[in-house]
Amino acid sequence: MLAENTDIDLVYFQRDQYISSSLVRQGYFPCSPLLHKSVISTRTLELYHHIFVRCPRLSIQPFVRALCDLHGIRFRNHLCVQFSEAYDAFRAVKTSILSSIKTVLGRDSPDWRSLNACPACQYPMAGESELEFEMLAAMDGNDSLKRVERREASGDASTPGRVKERYDPRVGGRDYFLDPKEVDEWDIKNWRNQEGWKEPAPQLSKTGAEKGCEDRWENMKKSHTEADRGIFDETGIFVATCRHMFVLWALDMIKSGEQRKYALAFLHRFLSAIKEERANLGLRLPGKKAFGYDIGCQLQTTLDTSPLQPLAEEENARMVTGSLHGHAHNRLCQLKFLLSYINGCGLEDLEVLERLFSLSNALAMAIRHASKFHRRQMISSWFYHHDNFEAYANLSKFIYNNYRQALTILEAKDSVISRMRAIGVLDGKEIFGWLDEEKEYLESRREEPEEDLNRMDLYVKQVKLNECRARLEAAHSAFIAYNPSDYPANVKRTNAVEQTMRHEQEKEEKLMSEVHFLERRLELKEPWTEDSEEWKKAKEMFKNHSYRKAVNRLEGLIVARIFELSKMHMAGTGMRQHLGKALKTRSKAIQEAVRTYNTAAAKLSPPREALSYDEVVEKAYVSELDFLKDTDSNIHEKIWAVPANRVLMTEYFKLFRASEELDRLHVEIHRLLTYMKEEQEYLWAVELNISENNPQLAYQVSLYRWERGRFNDLHRLRLRNIISLPGFDDTNRRFFRAGVGLKCQSQGEDERADDNMGEEMDVDRVNGEDDSDSEGEEGDIQAEAQVTAVLGVAVD
Numbered sequence: 013m014l015a016e017n018t019d020i021d022l023v024y025f026q027r028d029q030y031i032s033s034s035l036v037r038q039g040y041f042p043c044s045p046l047l048h049k050s051v052i053s054t055r056t057l058e059l060y061h062h063i064f065v066r067c068p069r070l071s072i073q074p075f076v077r078a079l080c081d082l083h084g085i086r087f088r089n090h091l092c093v094q095f096s097e098a099y100d101a102f103r104a105v106k107t108s109i110l111s112s113i114k115t116v117l118g119r120d121s122p123d124w125r126s127l128n129a130c131p132a133c134q135y136p137m138a139g140e141s142e143l144e145f146e147m148l149a150a151m152d153g154n155d156s157l158k159r160v161e162r163r164e165a166s167g168d169a170s171t172p173g174r175v176k177e178r179y180d181p182r183v184g185g186r187d188y189f190l191d192p193k194e195v196d197e198w199d200i201k202n203w204r205n206q207e208g209w210k211e212p213a214p215q216l217s218k219t220g221a222e223k224g225c226e227d228r229w230e231n232m233k234k235s236h237t238e239a240d241r242g243i244f245d246e247t248g249i250f251v252a253t254c255r256h257m258f259v260l261w262a263l264d265m266i267k268s269g270e271q272r273k274y275a276l277a278f279l280h281r282f283l284s285a286i287k288e289e290r291a292n293l294g295l296r297l298p299g300k301k302a303f304g305y306d307i308g309c310q311l312q313t314t315l316d317t318s319p320l321q322p323l324a325e326e327e328n329a330r331m332v333t334g335s336l337h338g339h340a341h342n343r344l345c346q347l348k349f350l351l352s353y354i355n356g357c358g359l360e361d362l363e364v365l366e367r368l369f370s371l372s373n374a375l376a377m378a379i380r381h382a383s384k385f386h387r388r389q390m391i392s393s394w395f396y397h398h399d400n401f402e403a404y405a406n407l408s409k410f411i412y413n414n415y416r417q418a419l420t421i422l423e424a425k426d427s428v429i430s431r432m433r434a435i436g437v438l439d440g441k442e443i444f445g446w447l448d449e450e451k452e453y454l455e456s457r458r459e460e461p462e463e464d465l466n467r468m469d470l471y472v473k474q475v476k477l478n479e480c481r482a483r484l485e486a487a488h489s490a491f492i493a494y495n496p497s498d499y500p501a502n503v504k505r506t507n508a509v510e511q512t513m514r515h516e517q518e519k520e521e522k523l524m525s526e527v528h529f530l531e532r533r534l535e536l537k538e539p540w541t542e543d544s545e546e547w548k549k550a551k552e553m554f555k556n557h558s559y560r561k562a563v564n565r566l567e568g569l570i571v572a573r574i575f576e577l578s579k580m581h582m583a584g585t586g587m588r589q590h591l592g593k594a595l596k597t598r599s600k601a602i603q604e605a606v607r608t609y610n611t612a613a614a615k616l617s618p619p620r621e622a623l624s625y626d627e628v629v630e631k632a633y634v635s636e637l638d639f640l641k642d643t644d645s646n647i648h649e650k651i652w653a654v655p656a657n658r659v660l661m662t663e664y665f666k667l668f669r670a671s672e673e674l675d676r677l678h679v680e681i682h683r684l685l686t687y688m689k690e691e692q693e694y695l696w697a698v699e700l701n702i703s704e705n706n707p708q709l710a711y712q713v714s715l716y717r718w719e720r721g722r723f724n725d726l727h728r729l730r731l732r733n734i735i736s737l738p739g740f741d742d743t744n745r746r747f748f749r750a751g752v753g754l755k756c757q758s759q760g761e762d763e764r765a766d767d768n769m770g771e772e773m774d775v776d777r778v779n780g781e782d783d784s785d786s787e788g789e790e791g792d793i794q795a796e797a798q799v800t801a802v803l804g805v806a807v808d
């Protein structure tokens with residue numbers, strides 16, 4: 013596996029220009045380009061690669077140590093360097109093979125991969141039913157995959173040393189990563205360079221995102237990115253995937269937190285490519301696309317004012333918030349952006365990135381001190397493997413599980429309808445009406461009018477002024493009553509008494525001028541007294557205001573808690589400990605906030621019920637806290653605010669979403685079956701076509717075909733199992749067969765499948781016998797091809 017100073021019989025030496033190419037033909041990769049003293053066998057490199065993408069925690073060093081143990085030699089550091097060099101050469105060959113395959117398949121455009129990542133989302137069919145949203149995608153940033161910038165040691169701990177990164181012209185992972193220059197074009201300060209863009213008037217957002225959301229998320233994310241910027245070059249990664257977890261694009265976050273430019277750059281690249289593809293293929297008008305993001309509400313506002321707005325509008329793209337993160341947004345924002353309330357989103361939660369990151373975080377240790385190129389190489393290798401061997405393998409499982417979940421939810425249909433009837437709701441439309449009423453109500457009390465704020469301010473200042481005057485009077489009396497002879501000679505209190513009086517006088521003057529200012533602003537004819545009606549009204553208003561402030565504080569803390577809990581699963585990044593500590597501190601703060609809330613609630617008339625810590629933490633639904641903010645008591649009499657009805661409303665929407673989910677799954681099943689058939693046919697045809705002139709490449713195409721092809725029988729089996737699920741409607745059997753894909757590639761009319769082929773690929777036809785036959789045949793062809801060309805198209 014690892015050979016040093018061995019005499020290798022260079023059979024092909026005469027044919028090759030370089031010794032390196034001869035070595036590769038023999039099945040060895042050299043560790044240096046010109047002088048060859050050590051080589052690593054291709055099988056060893058291949059083995060390491062497959063183990064690494066399955067278990068990214070295994071870096072080169074422990075693997076090389078294991079090889080040393082096998083060879084009975086002592087480990088030395090330079091062996092790691094040699095292995096790494098050979099591995100780079102091996103990966104370069106693999107990348108070049110893949111690009112040759114893509115060229116022969118006509119898939120070599122830079123956007124092809126992102127436009128064809130997922131068969132269920134991106135393989136439209138002729139005559140399929142149109143969905144409300146043609147695509148559901150998600151995007152998010154993650155700071156686990158950061159890389160330490162190499163610097164010289166500096167004498168002073170506060171200033172970092174000079175950067176000493178080695179120049180490396182190689183750029184890894186081009187297929188997955190957007191160029192940082194392209195990303196920077198979407199930085200807000202570069203917007204004006206975009207053609208035809210005019211600075212919009214402030215507050216132009218059509219959808220009106222809520223104020224509070226932004227501060228909540230940004231503050232929390234900032235807290236652990238500020239310090240990172242000095243140490244790390246890449247501070248993390250921003251990824252977009254479809255709902256089935258196929259990666260669309262990845263972006264490096266460079267010396268910054270999770271800024272909007274990353275989301276905008278992705279949207280620009282992706283939407284432009286879709287637009288171009290549609291024009292090329294002559295496909296139908298753009299369908300709607302939903303992009304889930306932690307702060308989808310805020311991103312929508314940014315998008316509406318950015319140079320990207322016309323393209324986003326043309327492509328029908330809208331932002332939404334994922335279900336888990338959505339619960340941390342306020343209620344009004346939820347009604348506009350939460351997936352559960354958006355028609356056409358089905359049961360999707362769009363929290364897919366949280367799941368992807370919990371897997372990709374295993375790369376963190378390996379890449380933290382890697383070079384820029386190696387970091388990208390490792391991440392993109394892992395993405396490629398994940399897309400083809402995990403996301404694709406699990407696609408039918410995803411569909412099966414969602415189908416079963418939707419059918420289970422729909423079982424409750426009769427019970428929900430009878431409960432709706434019991435409260436007099438005969439039509440589901442009424443429940444949609446509740447949402448509108450709720451939205452209207454929340455919008456009406458969004459902000460306290462400025463005049464009310466001024467009145468409360470005046471009340472507070474007046475109270476302070478009165479207190480100050482009382483203290484001044486006391487100080488004055490003390491000064492007059494002061495007699496130095498009452499005290500021993502060594503105790504001089506004159507100065508202290510005088511000072512207190514002077515301080516209170518200064519405070520009184522300041523407060524007086526503030527009160528006069530507010531009186532003028534409110535255009536009061538005469539000053540308020542404690543008995544006046546105005547005073548009493550302002551006092552009441554202030555009590556309510558303090559109460560609402562207490563609820564807001566509580567809400568903010570609970571949001572922070574949800575955020576931290578959601579990140580708790582980040583194993584292997586050292587985050588767990590940090591979060592555990594943060595949660596402990598947070599608990600104390602919540603207890604304090606609950607106390608403040610209870611004090612404010614008791615002062616209301618009539619007083620509100622006190623909350624307990626457990627109640628607050630268990631609730632964890634910020635939307636429910638939103639109702640506490642209301643001090644107008646009749647809100648709870650509204651039909652949509654009754655707790656039992658709110659539960660019913662949630663259940664009703666779940667039913668609604670479940671039937672939408674089934675519609676989407678039918679489209680996905682139809683697409684997957686068609687894709688499997690057409691893709692295999694096309695790859696077979698190409699393979700046959702080139703096998704005579706270029707058998708090496710034909711063999712590589714067969715390996716490429718088998719990457720996804722190995723899962724197809726499993727897919728058919730799982731999809732067939734859906735038909736036997738309890739509650740399955742037999743009329744939907746029509747979706748369980750292949751149709752005609754609009755993106756289908758073909759090798760001329762002769763090889764194009766005729767209609768009968770559709771029947772052949774029908775899931776009903778899948779059985780054990782067929783399985784073994786096809787696999788046996790496949791195995792023979794592979795073995796034969798392997799003999800004729802081992803790594804045949806390796807480029808010198």
Ligand SMILES: [Zn+2]
Pocket residue numbers: 221222225226307309310341342345346349
């Ligand atoms: Zn929001």
Ligand SMILES: [Zn+2]
Pocket residue numbers: 130131132133134254255256257258
């Ligand atoms: Zn998908």
